[in-house]
Amino acid sequence: MANYLFIESRDPFESRDTRFVEETATALKQRGNDVTIFLLQNGVFASRQNARNSNLAGLAQTGIRILADDFSLLERGITTAELVSGIQPSDIETLVDLLVQRDTKAIWH
Amino acid sequence: MTEKKLTLALMDPPYESANSTTAFRIISAALQKGIRVNVFAYEGAVCLPLKDQTPHANPVKNTTIEEEEHPTTKAFVSTLLEIGGEDRLLTWVNCGLCVDERGATNAVDGVKRGSPADFLKMTQESTNTLVIPTK
Numbered sequence: 001m002a003n004y005l006f007i008e009s010r011d012p013f014e015s016r017d018t019r020f021v022e023e024t025a026t027a028l029k030q031r032g033n034d035v036t037i038f039l040l041q042n043g044v045f046a047s048r049q050n051a052r053n054s055n056l057a058g059l060a061q062t063g064i065r066i067l068a069d070d071f072s073l074l075e076r077g078i079t080t081a082e083l084v085s086g087i088q089p090s091d092i093e094t095l096v097d098l099l100v101q102r103d104t105k106a107i108w109h
Numbered sequence: 110m111t112e113k114k115l116t117l118a119l120m121d122p123p124y125e126s127a128n129s130t131t132a133f134r135i136i137s138a139a140l141q142k143g144i145r146v147n148v149f150a151y152e153g154a155v156c157l158p159l160k161d162q163t164p165h166a167n168p169v170k171n172t173t174i175e176e177e178e179h180p181t182t183k184a185f186v187s188t189l190l191e192i193g194g195e196d197r198l199l200t201w202v203n204c205g206l207c208v209d210e211r212g213a214t215n216a217v218d219g220v221k222r223g224s225p226a227d228f229l230k231m232t233q234e235s236t237n238t239l240v241i242p243t244k
Contacts, residue, residue, distance in 0.1 A: 007239075009128065023227045041127045071134065092131075096138045100113040108241050 003034045003104040007095070011042035011109060012054060018046070021109050022055050026069075029064050038095055047087045048078060062085025067094065093106035114145040116235040118228060120243045122153025123182040127158065128241050133185045135239070140199060141190045147235065148201045149228040154242070155203040158186040158216040183217050202227050229244040 006025055012018040021037065029035045037059065039047055039060050046054040047068045060066050068083060068091035099106055117135065121128045131150075139146050150157060164179035166172060186201060193199030202223035208214055232238045 009131070010244075040131060092134045092138045093142070096115070096135060096142060096144065099115055099135075099239060100139075100144060102236075104237055105144045106237055108239060 001032050001034065003098075003101055004028050004036070005098050005104055005106045006035070007106065007108045008035045008037055008043035009041040010040050010045075011045045013045065013051075014042065018043075018109070021107075022059060025059065025064050026062060029062055034065075036065040036067065036098060038067045038069065038090065038098070040072045040095075042072075042076075044068050044072045044076060044078060047084055048082050049072075049084050050082075051084075054084065056059075057084045058087055060084070069095070112145060112228045114147065114235045115139050116147040116149065116228075116231040116238040117150045118151060118238070118240040119154035119157070120152045120241065122156050123159070123162070125153065128242070128243075129154075129182060132241055133182075133189065136189050136199065137192065140189065143198070146193070146199045147231040148199070149204070149225075149231060150201065150207075151204045151224070151225075151228075152207050153211070155207045155216075156211060156213050158181040158201065158203070158220045159213050160217050161185055178198045186220065190217070200231075202231075 066087045162183045164183040205222045
């Protein structure tokens with residue numbers, strides 16, 4: 001079992017290829033891997049409860065850990081109360097900790 | 110491998126993408142944790158530490174250079190190298206071919222010149238590698 005860290009920087013409403021991350025993360029989780037999606041930059045737009053066509057809530061229910069960068073949220077005026085259930089606010093220090101965790105494969109998208 | 114070491118490959122030129130800001134934040138956070146960081150700047154990213162960058166006033170807001178405090182990427186790189194300190198926790202290597210293509214030889218102190226072979230060596234010696242591509 002490996003750790004997979006997806007860093008999603010893209011807004012799903014601008015970049016439809018964010019589906020790639022969702023599908024790949026799901027497949028890896030189904031194979032028993034530990035999977036984290038870290039949303040940052042415009043990627044945090046999908047974390048809002050009123051964001052239509054966001055699949056993040058469903059992903060969180062499968063056991064995929066979903067984190068949202070606090071700096072990116074603040075820049076875009078998104079409060080913690082607006083986040084989809086299952087998405088945790090996080091920070092860049094946590095991202096660094098995840099990056100230097102043993103046996104972690106990091107993919108920036 | 111007991112010492113934690115992180116390698117980043119950057120490609121975006123200055124003032125183009127939020128990727129650069131995020132990369133600086135990751136490097137800063139890692140250095141503050143005492144993690145050794147290698148940066149391989151490729152393509153337009155070799156201009157991030159370009160010494161010729163100058164801050165500017167903002168005629169729209171009618172602010173002076175001092176009031177504007179316009180951040181330059183060369184200042185970020187210099188500060189990160191300072192945070193790395195004498196232990197040289199941060200190694201910044203600019204791709205030489207990319208530098209020559211762009212005439213970007215005048216980098217801030219502490220920036221080295223290298224090749225993709227250096228990036229390969231960095232990745233082999235690192236706990237992990239993060240490639241931040243252009244979109």
